[in-house]
Amino acid sequence: MELFPLGVEHYILGGLLVGFGVAWIYFWTGIVAGASGFFGATLSLFTTRGDLKKYANSRSWRIAFGLGIVSGAFLFSILTGSFFVTKVQLWRLFFGGLLVGFGVRISRGCTSGHGICGLSSLSFPSLVAVLTFMSVAILTAFLISNLGVLP
Amino acid sequence: MRSLAIYSGGLFFGAGLALSAMAKPEVVLSFLQLKDLGLLLVMGGAVLIAMIAYKALPRIMRRPALGGKFNHYSRSLDKRVVLGAAIFGIGWGVSGLCPGAALASVGVGNYPVLLGIAGMFAGAYAASFLSD
Structure with missing residues:
Protein backbone atom coordinates (compact mmCIF):
# COMPACT_ATOMS: atom_id res chain seq x y z
CA MET A 1 0.00 0.00 0.00
CA GLU A 2 1.29 3.40 -0.98
CA LEU A 3 1.15 6.03 1.75
CA PHE A 4 1.39 9.05 -0.56
CA PRO A 5 0.07 8.14 -4.02
CA LEU A 6 0.07 11.80 -5.14
CA GLY A 7 3.66 12.49 -4.02
CA VAL A 8 4.87 14.38 -0.97
CA GLU A 9 6.42 17.69 -2.15
CA HIS A 10 3.23 19.73 -2.42
CA TYR A 11 2.07 18.52 0.99
CA ILE A 12 5.33 19.45 2.69
CA LEU A 13 5.77 22.80 0.93
CA GLY A 14 2.12 23.70 1.46
CA GLY A 15 2.35 22.82 5.15
CA LEU A 16 5.49 24.93 5.59
CA LEU A 17 3.71 27.85 3.89
CA VAL A 18 0.71 27.46 6.21
CA GLY A 19 3.10 27.49 9.18
CA PHE A 20 4.88 30.53 7.76
CA GLY A 21 1.55 32.39 7.66
CA VAL A 22 1.01 31.62 11.35
CA ALA A 23 4.60 32.64 12.19
CA TRP A 24 4.28 35.85 10.14
CA ILE A 25 1.24 36.93 12.14
CA TYR A 26 3.02 36.10 15.40
CA PHE A 27 6.10 38.11 14.36
CA TRP A 28 4.11 41.26 13.61
CA THR A 29 1.33 41.10 16.21
CA GLY A 30 1.99 38.36 18.78
CA ILE A 31 -1.41 36.84 17.94
CA VAL A 32 -1.77 33.03 17.92
CA ALA A 33 -4.06 32.71 14.91
CA GLY A 34 -6.57 29.93 14.25
CA ALA A 35 -9.25 29.97 11.55
CA SER A 36 -12.35 28.73 13.36
CA GLY A 37 -13.12 32.04 15.10
CA PHE A 38 -13.87 33.63 11.73
CA PHE A 39 -17.48 32.48 11.76
CA GLY A 40 -18.37 33.63 15.27
CA ALA A 41 -16.48 36.89 14.75
CA THR A 42 -18.36 37.64 11.53
CA LEU A 43 -21.70 36.78 13.17
CA SER A 44 -20.85 39.15 16.02
CA LEU A 45 -21.06 42.04 13.54
CA PHE A 46 -24.79 41.43 13.37
CA THR A 47 -25.80 40.02 16.75
CA THR A 48 -24.38 39.76 20.25
CA ARG A 49 -26.48 36.78 21.26
CA GLY A 50 -24.98 34.50 23.91
CA ASP A 51 -21.21 34.24 23.89
CA LEU A 52 -20.83 36.05 20.56
CA LYS A 53 -20.03 39.12 22.71
CA LYS A 54 -16.62 37.64 23.42
CA TYR A 55 -15.46 38.49 19.88
CA ALA A 56 -15.58 42.25 20.53
CA ASN A 57 -11.79 42.49 20.91
CA SER A 58 -10.67 39.83 18.43
CA ARG A 59 -13.28 40.42 15.74
CA SER A 60 -11.15 42.52 13.37
CA TRP A 61 -8.15 40.20 13.25
CA ARG A 62 -10.29 37.08 12.90
CA ILE A 63 -12.15 38.53 9.93
CA ALA A 64 -8.93 39.89 8.36
CA PHE A 65 -7.33 36.44 8.71
CA GLY A 66 -10.31 34.66 7.11
CA LEU A 67 -10.43 37.09 4.19
CA GLY A 68 -6.67 36.67 3.77
CA ILE A 69 -7.08 32.88 3.54
CA VAL A 70 -9.68 33.22 0.77
CA SER A 71 -7.51 35.75 -1.09
CA GLY A 72 -4.30 33.73 -0.71
CA ALA A 73 -5.90 30.63 -2.18
CA PHE A 74 -7.38 32.77 -4.96
CA LEU A 75 -4.00 34.33 -5.82
CA PHE A 76 -2.40 30.88 -5.84
CA SER A 77 -5.06 29.61 -8.25
CA ILE A 78 -4.61 32.62 -10.56
CA LEU A 79 -0.81 32.28 -10.60
CA THR A 80 -0.89 28.53 -11.24
CA GLY A 81 -4.05 28.48 -13.37
CA SER A 82 -5.48 25.72 -11.18
CA PHE A 83 -9.07 26.27 -10.14
CA PHE A 84 -11.13 23.45 -8.72
CA VAL A 85 -14.78 22.51 -8.27
CA MET B 1 -1.24 48.15 10.01
CA ARG B 2 -2.10 45.22 12.26
CA SER B 3 -4.99 44.21 10.02
CA LEU B 4 -2.69 44.33 7.01
CA ALA B 5 -0.12 42.10 8.76
CA ILE B 6 -2.84 39.61 9.65
CA TYR B 7 -4.41 39.72 6.20
CA SER B 8 -1.01 39.07 4.60
CA GLY B 9 -0.39 36.17 7.00
CA GLY B 10 -3.75 34.82 5.83
CA LEU B 11 -2.48 35.09 2.24
CA PHE B 12 0.42 32.73 3.00
CA PHE B 13 -1.87 30.44 4.99
CA GLY B 14 -4.47 30.26 2.22
CA ALA B 15 -1.88 29.82 -0.53
CA GLY B 16 -0.37 26.98 1.51
CA LEU B 17 -3.74 25.28 1.85
CA ALA B 18 -4.31 25.61 -1.90
CA LEU B 19 -0.81 24.32 -2.76
CA SER B 20 -1.20 21.35 -0.42
CA ALA B 21 -4.59 20.48 -1.97
CA MET B 22 -6.32 20.73 1.41
CA ALA B 23 -8.80 23.07 -0.31
CA LYS B 24 -10.07 19.98 -2.18
CA PRO B 25 -12.56 18.03 -0.01
CA GLU B 26 -11.78 14.92 -2.08
CA VAL B 27 -8.14 14.97 -0.94
CA VAL B 28 -9.12 15.46 2.71
CA LEU B 29 -11.65 12.63 2.47
CA SER B 30 -9.02 10.35 0.94
CA PHE B 31 -6.86 11.08 3.99
CA LEU B 32 -9.75 10.28 6.30
CA GLN B 33 -10.20 6.98 4.48
CA LEU B 34 -6.45 6.41 4.97
CA LYS B 35 -5.80 6.23 1.22
CA ASP B 36 -3.33 9.15 1.21
CA LEU B 37 -1.64 10.33 4.39
CA GLY B 38 -0.55 13.69 2.93
CA LEU B 39 -2.59 15.69 5.46
CA LEU B 40 -0.19 14.54 8.17
CA LEU B 41 2.72 16.06 6.23
CA VAL B 42 0.83 19.35 5.85
CA MET B 43 0.06 19.47 9.54
CA GLY B 44 3.59 18.41 10.47
CA GLY B 45 5.17 21.11 8.30
CA ALA B 46 2.88 23.78 9.68
CA VAL B 47 3.38 22.70 13.30
CA LEU B 48 7.16 22.69 12.83
CA ILE B 49 7.32 26.30 11.60
CA ALA B 50 4.76 27.53 14.12
CA MET B 51 6.60 25.83 16.98
CA ILE B 52 9.87 27.49 16.01
CA ALA B 53 8.14 30.87 15.81
CA TYR B 54 6.34 30.52 19.16
CA LYS B 55 9.54 29.44 20.91
CA ALA B 56 12.12 31.65 19.22
CA LEU B 57 10.42 34.98 18.56
CA PRO B 58 9.68 35.89 22.22
CA ARG B 59 13.36 35.20 23.00
CA ILE B 60 14.90 37.28 20.25
CA MET B 61 12.41 40.18 20.28
CA ARG B 62 11.12 42.06 23.33
CA ARG B 63 7.74 42.55 21.70
CA PRO B 64 6.05 41.90 18.35
CA ALA B 65 7.19 44.12 15.49
CA LEU B 66 3.98 46.18 15.61
CA GLY B 67 3.92 46.40 19.42
CA GLY B 68 1.70 44.68 21.96
CA LYS B 69 2.82 41.44 23.51
CA PHE B 70 3.46 37.87 22.49
CA ASN B 71 0.40 35.81 23.37
CA HIS B 72 0.71 32.22 24.47
CA TYR B 73 -1.76 29.56 23.56
CA SER B 74 -3.73 28.19 26.47
CA ARG B 75 -6.85 26.08 26.70
CA SER B 76 -8.16 24.19 29.68
CA LEU B 77 -9.30 20.61 29.24
CA ASP B 78 -12.99 20.18 29.90
CA LYS B 79 -15.79 18.15 28.40
CA ARG B 80 -16.67 20.91 25.95
CA VAL B 81 -13.28 20.54 24.25
CA VAL B 82 -13.79 16.81 23.73
CA LEU B 83 -17.50 16.91 22.90
CA GLY B 84 -17.04 19.80 20.48
CA ALA B 85 -14.10 18.05 18.83
CA ALA B 86 -16.21 14.90 18.35
CA ILE B 87 -19.03 16.89 16.72
CA PHE B 88 -16.50 18.69 14.54
CA GLY B 89 -15.02 15.29 13.63
CA ILE B 90 -18.38 13.99 12.39
CA GLY B 91 -18.82 17.10 10.26
CA TRP B 92 -15.27 16.87 8.94
CA GLY B 93 -15.78 13.22 8.02
CA VAL B 94 -19.09 13.97 6.29
CA SER B 95 -17.88 16.96 4.28
CA GLY B 96 -14.09 16.90 4.05
CA LEU B 97 -14.23 20.52 5.20
CA CYS B 98 -12.60 22.25 8.14
CA PRO B 99 -12.83 26.03 8.65
CA GLY B 100 -9.47 27.07 7.18
CA ALA B 101 -9.66 24.66 4.26
CA ALA B 102 -13.26 25.70 3.49
CA LEU B 103 -12.22 29.36 3.28
CA ALA B 104 -9.29 28.43 1.02
CA SER B 105 -11.69 26.34 -1.04
CA VAL B 106 -13.74 29.46 -1.78
CA GLY B 107 -10.54 31.04 -3.08
CA VAL B 108 -9.78 28.21 -5.49
CA GLY B 109 -13.17 28.75 -7.12
CA ASN B 110 -14.92 25.79 -5.53
CA TYR B 111 -18.32 27.50 -5.48
CA PRO B 112 -20.32 24.52 -4.06
CA VAL B 113 -18.32 24.96 -0.86
CA LEU B 114 -20.31 28.15 -0.21
CA LEU B 115 -23.06 25.81 0.94
CA GLY B 116 -20.59 24.35 3.45
CA ILE B 117 -19.64 27.86 4.59
CA ALA B 118 -23.34 28.68 5.03
CA GLY B 119 -23.62 25.55 7.17
CA MET B 120 -20.65 26.67 9.28
CA PHE B 121 -22.24 30.06 9.93
CA ALA B 122 -25.51 28.38 10.90
CA GLY B 123 -23.68 25.94 13.18
CA ALA B 124 -21.63 28.73 14.78
CA TYR B 125 -24.85 30.64 15.40
CA ALA B 126 -26.54 27.62 16.95
CA ALA B 127 -23.56 27.18 19.30
CA SER B 128 -24.12 30.66 20.72
CA PHE B 129 -27.36 29.37 22.29
CA LEU B 130 -25.20 27.08 24.42
CA SER B 131 -22.84 29.72 25.75
CA ASP B 132 -21.39 28.95 29.12
Whole structure:
Protein backbone atom coordinates (compact mmCIF):
# COMPACT_ATOMS: atom_id res chain seq x y z
CA MET A 1 0.00 0.00 0.00
CA GLU A 2 1.29 3.40 -0.98
CA LEU A 3 1.15 6.03 1.75
CA PHE A 4 1.39 9.05 -0.56
CA PRO A 5 0.07 8.14 -4.02
CA LEU A 6 0.07 11.80 -5.14
CA GLY A 7 3.66 12.49 -4.02
CA VAL A 8 4.87 14.38 -0.97
CA GLU A 9 6.42 17.69 -2.15
CA HIS A 10 3.23 19.73 -2.42
CA TYR A 11 2.07 18.52 0.99
CA ILE A 12 5.33 19.45 2.69
CA LEU A 13 5.77 22.80 0.93
CA GLY A 14 2.12 23.70 1.46
CA GLY A 15 2.35 22.82 5.15
CA LEU A 16 5.49 24.93 5.59
CA LEU A 17 3.71 27.85 3.89
CA VAL A 18 0.71 27.46 6.21
CA GLY A 19 3.10 27.49 9.18
CA PHE A 20 4.88 30.53 7.76
CA GLY A 21 1.55 32.39 7.66
CA VAL A 22 1.01 31.62 11.35
CA ALA A 23 4.60 32.64 12.19
CA TRP A 24 4.28 35.85 10.14
CA ILE A 25 1.24 36.93 12.14
CA TYR A 26 3.02 36.10 15.40
CA PHE A 27 6.10 38.11 14.36
CA TRP A 28 4.11 41.26 13.61
CA THR A 29 1.33 41.10 16.21
CA GLY A 30 1.99 38.36 18.78
CA ILE A 31 -1.41 36.84 17.94
CA VAL A 32 -1.77 33.03 17.92
CA ALA A 33 -4.06 32.71 14.91
CA GLY A 34 -6.57 29.93 14.25
CA ALA A 35 -9.25 29.97 11.55
CA SER A 36 -12.35 28.73 13.36
CA GLY A 37 -13.12 32.04 15.10
CA PHE A 38 -13.87 33.63 11.73
CA PHE A 39 -17.48 32.48 11.76
CA GLY A 40 -18.37 33.63 15.27
CA ALA A 41 -16.48 36.89 14.75
CA THR A 42 -18.36 37.64 11.53
CA LEU A 43 -21.70 36.78 13.17
CA SER A 44 -20.85 39.15 16.02
CA LEU A 45 -21.06 42.04 13.54
CA PHE A 46 -24.79 41.43 13.37
CA THR A 47 -25.80 40.02 16.75
CA THR A 48 -24.38 39.76 20.25
CA ARG A 49 -26.48 36.78 21.26
CA GLY A 50 -24.98 34.50 23.91
CA ASP A 51 -21.21 34.24 23.89
CA LEU A 52 -20.83 36.05 20.56
CA LYS A 53 -20.03 39.12 22.71
CA LYS A 54 -16.62 37.64 23.42
CA TYR A 55 -15.46 38.49 19.88
CA ALA A 56 -15.58 42.25 20.53
CA ASN A 57 -11.79 42.49 20.91
CA SER A 58 -10.67 39.83 18.43
CA ARG A 59 -13.28 40.42 15.74
CA SER A 60 -11.15 42.52 13.37
CA TRP A 61 -8.15 40.20 13.25
CA ARG A 62 -10.29 37.08 12.90
CA ILE A 63 -12.15 38.53 9.93
CA ALA A 64 -8.93 39.89 8.36
CA PHE A 65 -7.33 36.44 8.71
CA GLY A 66 -10.31 34.66 7.11
CA LEU A 67 -10.43 37.09 4.19
CA GLY A 68 -6.67 36.67 3.77
CA ILE A 69 -7.08 32.88 3.54
CA VAL A 70 -9.68 33.22 0.77
CA SER A 71 -7.51 35.75 -1.09
CA GLY A 72 -4.30 33.73 -0.71
CA ALA A 73 -5.90 30.63 -2.18
CA PHE A 74 -7.38 32.77 -4.96
CA LEU A 75 -4.00 34.33 -5.82
CA PHE A 76 -2.40 30.88 -5.84
CA SER A 77 -5.06 29.61 -8.25
CA ILE A 78 -4.61 32.62 -10.56
CA LEU A 79 -0.81 32.28 -10.60
CA THR A 80 -0.89 28.53 -11.24
CA GLY A 81 -4.05 28.48 -13.37
CA SER A 82 -5.48 25.72 -11.18
CA PHE A 83 -9.07 26.27 -10.14
CA PHE A 84 -11.13 23.45 -8.72
CA VAL A 85 -14.78 22.51 -8.27
CA THR A 86 -15.64 19.62 -5.97
CA LYS A 87 -17.86 16.67 -6.86
CA VAL A 88 -18.63 15.91 -3.22
CA GLN A 89 -22.40 15.95 -2.85
CA LEU A 90 -24.00 19.20 -1.73
CA TRP A 91 -25.85 17.72 1.24
CA ARG A 92 -22.50 16.49 2.57
CA LEU A 93 -21.00 19.97 2.30
CA PHE A 94 -23.96 21.63 4.01
CA PHE A 95 -24.67 19.18 6.84
CA GLY A 96 -20.98 18.54 7.40
CA GLY A 97 -20.42 22.30 7.51
CA LEU A 98 -23.24 22.69 10.02
CA LEU A 99 -21.61 20.22 12.43
CA VAL A 100 -18.17 21.73 11.83
CA GLY A 101 -19.38 25.26 12.59
CA PHE A 102 -21.14 24.06 15.73
CA GLY A 103 -18.39 21.74 16.95
CA VAL A 104 -15.46 24.11 16.58
CA ARG A 105 -17.23 26.77 18.64
CA ILE A 106 -18.04 24.30 21.40
CA SER A 107 -14.49 22.92 21.32
CA ARG A 108 -12.94 26.41 20.85
CA GLY A 109 -10.66 25.33 18.05
CA CYS A 110 -10.32 23.41 14.79
CA THR A 111 -7.64 21.83 12.64
CA SER A 112 -5.66 25.08 12.71
CA GLY A 113 -6.52 26.25 16.26
CA HIS A 114 -6.10 22.98 18.14
CA GLY A 115 -4.07 21.32 15.38
CA ILE A 116 -1.45 23.88 14.39
CA CYS A 117 -1.51 26.47 17.19
CA GLY A 118 -2.27 24.04 20.01
CA LEU A 119 0.10 21.22 19.05
CA SER A 120 2.97 23.61 18.31
CA SER A 121 2.45 25.09 21.79
CA LEU A 122 2.53 21.55 23.27
CA SER A 123 -0.99 22.02 24.66
CA PHE A 124 -2.36 18.82 26.16
CA PRO A 125 -6.06 19.81 25.77
CA SER A 126 -5.39 20.47 22.08
CA LEU A 127 -3.73 17.08 21.69
CA VAL A 128 -6.86 15.48 23.15
CA ALA A 129 -9.02 17.55 20.79
CA VAL A 130 -6.92 16.60 17.73
CA LEU A 131 -6.95 12.88 18.55
CA THR A 132 -10.71 13.09 19.12
CA PHE A 133 -11.65 14.87 15.89
CA MET A 134 -9.19 12.83 13.80
CA SER A 135 -10.47 9.48 15.01
CA VAL A 136 -14.14 10.48 14.83
CA ALA A 137 -13.65 11.92 11.32
CA ILE A 138 -11.88 8.75 10.13
CA LEU A 139 -14.68 6.57 11.47
CA THR A 140 -17.30 8.84 9.90
CA ALA A 141 -15.60 8.94 6.49
CA PHE A 142 -15.24 5.13 6.46
CA LEU A 143 -18.86 4.68 7.48
CA ILE A 144 -20.12 7.00 4.75
CA SER A 145 -18.06 5.43 1.99
CA ASN A 146 -19.07 1.95 3.15
CA LEU A 147 -22.70 3.04 2.86
CA GLY A 148 -21.90 3.58 -0.81
CA VAL A 149 -22.05 7.39 -0.80
CA LEU A 150 -19.61 8.51 -3.52
CA PRO A 151 -18.21 11.03 -3.63
CA MET B 1 -1.24 48.15 10.01
CA ARG B 2 -2.10 45.22 12.26
CA SER B 3 -4.99 44.21 10.02
CA LEU B 4 -2.69 44.33 7.01
CA ALA B 5 -0.12 42.10 8.76
CA ILE B 6 -2.84 39.61 9.65
CA TYR B 7 -4.41 39.72 6.20
CA SER B 8 -1.01 39.07 4.60
CA GLY B 9 -0.39 36.17 7.00
CA GLY B 10 -3.75 34.82 5.83
CA LEU B 11 -2.48 35.09 2.24
CA PHE B 12 0.42 32.73 3.00
CA PHE B 13 -1.87 30.44 4.99
CA GLY B 14 -4.47 30.26 2.22
CA ALA B 15 -1.88 29.82 -0.53
CA GLY B 16 -0.37 26.98 1.51
CA LEU B 17 -3.74 25.28 1.85
CA ALA B 18 -4.31 25.61 -1.90
CA LEU B 19 -0.81 24.32 -2.76
CA SER B 20 -1.20 21.35 -0.42
CA ALA B 21 -4.59 20.48 -1.97
CA MET B 22 -6.32 20.73 1.41
CA ALA B 23 -8.80 23.07 -0.31
CA LYS B 24 -10.07 19.98 -2.18
CA PRO B 25 -12.56 18.03 -0.01
CA GLU B 26 -11.78 14.92 -2.08
CA VAL B 27 -8.14 14.97 -0.94
CA VAL B 28 -9.12 15.46 2.71
CA LEU B 29 -11.65 12.63 2.47
CA SER B 30 -9.02 10.35 0.94
CA PHE B 31 -6.86 11.08 3.99
CA LEU B 32 -9.75 10.28 6.30
CA GLN B 33 -10.20 6.98 4.48
CA LEU B 34 -6.45 6.41 4.97
CA LYS B 35 -5.80 6.23 1.22
CA ASP B 36 -3.33 9.15 1.21
CA LEU B 37 -1.64 10.33 4.39
CA GLY B 38 -0.55 13.69 2.93
CA LEU B 39 -2.59 15.69 5.46
CA LEU B 40 -0.19 14.54 8.17
CA LEU B 41 2.72 16.06 6.23
CA VAL B 42 0.83 19.35 5.85
CA MET B 43 0.06 19.47 9.54
CA GLY B 44 3.59 18.41 10.47
CA GLY B 45 5.17 21.11 8.30
CA ALA B 46 2.88 23.78 9.68
CA VAL B 47 3.38 22.70 13.30
CA LEU B 48 7.16 22.69 12.83
CA ILE B 49 7.32 26.30 11.60
CA ALA B 50 4.76 27.53 14.12
CA MET B 51 6.60 25.83 16.98
CA ILE B 52 9.87 27.49 16.01
CA ALA B 53 8.14 30.87 15.81
CA TYR B 54 6.34 30.52 19.16
CA LYS B 55 9.54 29.44 20.91
CA ALA B 56 12.12 31.65 19.22
CA LEU B 57 10.42 34.98 18.56
CA PRO B 58 9.68 35.89 22.22
CA ARG B 59 13.36 35.20 23.00
CA ILE B 60 14.90 37.28 20.25
CA MET B 61 12.41 40.18 20.28
CA ARG B 62 11.12 42.06 23.33
CA ARG B 63 7.74 42.55 21.70
CA PRO B 64 6.05 41.90 18.35
CA ALA B 65 7.19 44.12 15.49
CA LEU B 66 3.98 46.18 15.61
CA GLY B 67 3.92 46.40 19.42
CA GLY B 68 1.70 44.68 21.96
CA LYS B 69 2.82 41.44 23.51
CA PHE B 70 3.46 37.87 22.49
CA ASN B 71 0.40 35.81 23.37
CA HIS B 72 0.71 32.22 24.47
CA TYR B 73 -1.76 29.56 23.56
CA SER B 74 -3.73 28.19 26.47
CA ARG B 75 -6.85 26.08 26.70
CA SER B 76 -8.16 24.19 29.68
CA LEU B 77 -9.30 20.61 29.24
CA ASP B 78 -12.99 20.18 29.90
CA LYS B 79 -15.79 18.15 28.40
CA ARG B 80 -16.67 20.91 25.95
CA VAL B 81 -13.28 20.54 24.25
CA VAL B 82 -13.79 16.81 23.73
CA LEU B 83 -17.50 16.91 22.90
CA GLY B 84 -17.04 19.80 20.48
CA ALA B 85 -14.10 18.05 18.83
CA ALA B 86 -16.21 14.90 18.35
CA ILE B 87 -19.03 16.89 16.72
CA PHE B 88 -16.50 18.69 14.54
CA GLY B 89 -15.02 15.29 13.63
CA ILE B 90 -18.38 13.99 12.39
CA GLY B 91 -18.82 17.10 10.26
CA TRP B 92 -15.27 16.87 8.94
CA GLY B 93 -15.78 13.22 8.02
CA VAL B 94 -19.09 13.97 6.29
CA SER B 95 -17.88 16.96 4.28
CA GLY B 96 -14.09 16.90 4.05
CA LEU B 97 -14.23 20.52 5.20
CA CYS B 98 -12.60 22.25 8.14
CA PRO B 99 -12.83 26.03 8.65
CA GLY B 100 -9.47 27.07 7.18
CA ALA B 101 -9.66 24.66 4.26
CA ALA B 102 -13.26 25.70 3.49
CA LEU B 103 -12.22 29.36 3.28
CA ALA B 104 -9.29 28.43 1.02
CA SER B 105 -11.69 26.34 -1.04
CA VAL B 106 -13.74 29.46 -1.78
CA GLY B 107 -10.54 31.04 -3.08
CA VAL B 108 -9.78 28.21 -5.49
CA GLY B 109 -13.17 28.75 -7.12
CA ASN B 110 -14.92 25.79 -5.53
CA TYR B 111 -18.32 27.50 -5.48
CA PRO B 112 -20.32 24.52 -4.06
CA VAL B 113 -18.32 24.96 -0.86
CA LEU B 114 -20.31 28.15 -0.21
CA LEU B 115 -23.06 25.81 0.94
CA GLY B 116 -20.59 24.35 3.45
CA ILE B 117 -19.64 27.86 4.59
CA ALA B 118 -23.34 28.68 5.03
CA GLY B 119 -23.62 25.55 7.17
CA MET B 120 -20.65 26.67 9.28
CA PHE B 121 -22.24 30.06 9.93
CA ALA B 122 -25.51 28.38 10.90
CA GLY B 123 -23.68 25.94 13.18
CA ALA B 124 -21.63 28.73 14.78
CA TYR B 125 -24.85 30.64 15.40
CA ALA B 126 -26.54 27.62 16.95
CA ALA B 127 -23.56 27.18 19.30
CA SER B 128 -24.12 30.66 20.72
CA PHE B 129 -27.36 29.37 22.29
CA LEU B 130 -25.20 27.08 24.42
CA SER B 131 -22.84 29.72 25.75
CA ASP B 132 -21.39 28.95 29.12
